[in-house]
Amino acid sequence: MLDKKRVKEFYGLGYNASEIANFLAVKRETVKKCIQRNFRNDISLFEQHIKNREEIKLKREVWKVRECKRAIDSTNNKYIGNAQLINWNRQSYKTNKSGRLVFDTSRGAIPGDLPKSYRQVCY
Structure with missing residues (x-):
């Protein structure tokens, strides 16, 4: 009921x-x-x-x-993290005098999927 x-x-x-x-x-x-x-x-x-x-x-x-x-x-x-991306593609980056990562332009253009946190350090 x-x-x-x-x-x-x-x-x-x-x-x-x-x-x-x-x-x-x-x-x-x-x-x-x-x-x-x-x-x-x-x-x-x-x-x-x-x-x-x-x-x-x-x-x-x-x-x-x-x-x-x-x-x-x-x-x-589920995908690769920012730091891991940099570690796996270490050959595409070099360190400048101040110790910041800089994209090596001799290897080509800056990739579009580069994390925002590393995009600002590329010159």
Whole structure:
């Protein structure tokens, strides 16, 4: 049997019928009917639901952005790091009098994929 108090609680927190049905392990239609029959005249509950629903949507958008950044960062970590790139291509660089790395222009043009942190030291 469906617990109306829990449905009201979840509905007030901003969850829709599908999400409440998943939480309570019941059919979505059962939850929808419960909301329609028992809470349709409760204006304050409806306003609370709408307000909290917007917050849930905002949190989901923030989560999506965070997940995208995490995916990009993890993809970037799969490739060679800046220092390792310099170590592996050491023959393309020489050290000037002050000890800074300088790209050896006799070996060709400065590569486009050179890390930004080393791009500024190339002359």
